Amino acid sequence: MISDDALAVRTLGPCRIDSPLAALLEPRRTTEHYVDEDDRVLLDDTVAMVAAHGTPVDKLPGFEPAGPRRKIYFHPSKVRVGIVTCGGLCPGLNDVIRGLVMELTLHYGVHRIAGFRNGYQGFIARYGRQVLDLTPDMVRGINEDGGTILGTSRGEQDPDEIVDCLEQMGINVLFVIGGDGTMRGALRIADTVAERGLKISVIGVPKTIDNDIPYLDHSFGFQTAFAKAAESIRTAHVEARSVPGGVGLVRLMGRHSGFIACYAALANTDADYVLIPEVPFPLDGFLNHLADRVKRRGHAVVVVAEGAGQEHLPAAPARYDASGNTMLRDIGLFLRERIGEHFAARGDEVYLKYVDPSYAIRSVPANSYDSVYCLRLAHTAVHAAMAGRTAMVVGRWHGRFVNIPIPLAISRRNTVDPNGDLWLSVLEATGQPHEWGA
Numbered sequence: 085m086i087s088d089d090a091l092a093v094r095t096l097g098p099c100r101i102d103s104p105l106a107a108l109l110e111p112r113r114t115t116e117h118y119v120d121e122d123d124r125v126l127l128d129d130t131v132a133m134v135a136a137h138g139t140p141v142d143k144l145p146g147f148e149p150a151g152p153r154r155k156i157y158f159h160p161s162k163v164r165v166g167i168v169t170c171g172g173l174c175p176g177l178n179d180v181i182r183g184l185v186m187e188l189t190l191h192y193g194v195h196r197i198a199g200f201r202n203g204y205q206g207f208i209a210r211y212g213r214q215v216l217d218l219t220p221d222m223v224r225g226i227n228e229d230g231g232t233i234l235g236t237s238r239g240e241q242d243p244d245e246i247v248d249c250l251e252q253m254g255i256n257v258l259f260v261i262g263g264d265g266t267m268r269g270a271l272r273i274a275d276t277v278a279e280r281g282l283k284i285s286v287i288g289v290p291k292t293i294d295n296d297i298p299y300l301d302h303s304f305g306f307q308t309a310f311a312k313a314a315e316s317i318r319t320a321h322v323e324a325r326s327v328p329g330g331v332g333l334v335r336l337m338g339r340h341s342g343f344i345a346c347y348a349a350l351a352n353t354d355a356d357y358v359l360i361p362e363v364p365f366p367l368d369g370f371l372n373h374l375a376d377r378v379k380r381r382g383h384a385v386v387v388v389a390e391g392a393g394q395e396h397l398p399a400a401p402a403r404y405d406a407s408g409n410t411m412l413r414d415i416g417l418f419l420r421e422r423i424g425e426h427f428a429a430r431g432d433e434v435y436l437k438y439v440d441p442s443y444a445i446r447s448v449p450a451n452s453y454d455s456v457y458c459l460r461l462a463h464t465a466v467h468a469a470m471a472g473r474t475a476m477v478v479g480r481w482h483g484r485f486v487n488i489p490i491p492l493a494i495s496r497r498n499t500v501d502p503n504g505d506l507w508l509s510v511l512e513a514t515g516q517p518h519e520w521g522a
């Protein structure tokens with residue numbers, strides 16, 4: 085059960101300034117397509133889940149709706165904004181930067197926007213990263229390119245040094261675009277700001293191709309990434325079905341969550357097996373099933389997420405990247421080896437085609453759907469910041485834009501539920517067993 089406290093968004097203080105967007109809001113009070121600022125977006129959306137609370141409707145847990153407020157906290161002409169992108173790349177980073185700059189400038193009249201380079205390193209003097217002045221001219225057309233014009237990095241930086249930099253530059257609002265690690269860092273920045281009694285709003289726009297941040301319908305860039313990954317599955321399928329004993333093996337990103345593998349596999353239903361971290365599989369059971377299938381049908385396609393089946397790899401000391409993320413061993417190469425050996429031991433013919441699109445799925449520009457989503461998240465983030473919200477991320481939950489406290493957004497990881505409907509769809513589309521034989 086999530087408490088009201090956990091859902092409450094922190095604010096810097098009362099909103100006393102008329103918003104330049106106030107006139108747009110009046111007709112929206114009464115339509116079902118807009119959630120008024122005094123309303124809440126319910127956390128739960130089934131009758132059974134709501135009934136389980138056993139509380140009156142107005143006591144049900146809900147998120148603060150996102151969107152412009154009639155009164156805002158910051159005076160636009162006095163505000164100085166910072167923007168930073170951190171962690172691994174993701175389609176749509178440039179769309180978000182562009183959306184933030186355009187909304188701040190054109191709708192709120194904020195003209196001082198600093199782009200910090202290479203993630204949290206951008207705040208630390210010894211790295212010597214130049215700060216960019218972001219203007220509408222600067223961000224024109226950047227959404228047509230993948231990556232981020234600000235650059236990114238992994239590796240922890242001292243929140244005190246970051247806040248020193250924000251203070252020295254007179255930054256009042258910091259937009260942080262990144263994944264779970266980035267949001268942990270953003271929370272430490274917001275906490276340091278509060279300890280020093282400063283009034284700096286820290287607003288996150290959650291980024292992850294892995295779709296592993298909870299309380300979001302899905303993260304931006306995810307759709308572009310899995311669409312790109314689906315092309316690799318199509319490639320593997322065409323190759324595999326063209327030769328006798330063809331096995332297409334596709335390894336996809338997805339460190340702890342198998343969403344990319346599941347959605348890419350469902351996009352064209354060419355996959356016969358989807359292996360994800362959330363659903364363990366016995367190696368021999370899988371290999372036998374695969375060999376039987378290839379014998380029976382002539383070919384097969386296997387999609388494996390990078391975090392799947394790690395327990396089958398030979399034991400080795402754990403390795404971590406600069407941000408402390410576990411560096412996984414390559415399940416794709418391992419399976420390629422083992423499939424070859426297994427078929428050979430059975431005396432079965434096999435032509436294995438290995439496809440690893442790797443970074444190609446995340447370095448591409450956002451597709452149109454993600455571009456729209458990024459733009460709307462950026463608008464939402466600007467509204468929250470101008471209203472003095474802090475230590476929160478923006479997201480879309482059950483189709484509604486909401487403000488989510490960072491502690492909640494990093495409280496757990498979003499994973500594919502082996503008992504949920506997504507995995508059921510994968511089982512239906514692939515025909516792979518839901519329980520493997522020995």
Ligand SMILES: Nc1ncnc2c1ncn2[C@@H]1O[C@H](COP(=O)(O)OP(=O)(O)O)[C@@H](O)[C@H]1O
Binds near residue numbers: 172406
């Ligand atoms: N627990 C943490 N506290 C503070 N900063 C963190 C923490 N975890 C990660 N970070 C910082 O956030 C940035 C991005 O984190 P990383 O895990 O690499 O990517 P992502 O944000 O995509 O998950 C890095 O600079 C990293 O050091």
Ligand SMILES: O=P(O)(O)OC[C@H]1O[C@](O)(COP(=O)(O)O)[C@@H](O)[C@@H]1O
Binds near residue numbers: 264390
């Ligand atoms: O090689 P890198 O840049 O460390 O990134 C690899 C990782 O980045 C991801 O694409 C996304 O991870 P983050 O969201 O933490 O950046 C993972 O699927 C993958 O394991």
Ligand SMILES: [Mg+2]
Binds near residue numbers: 171264265
């Ligand atoms: Mg991460």
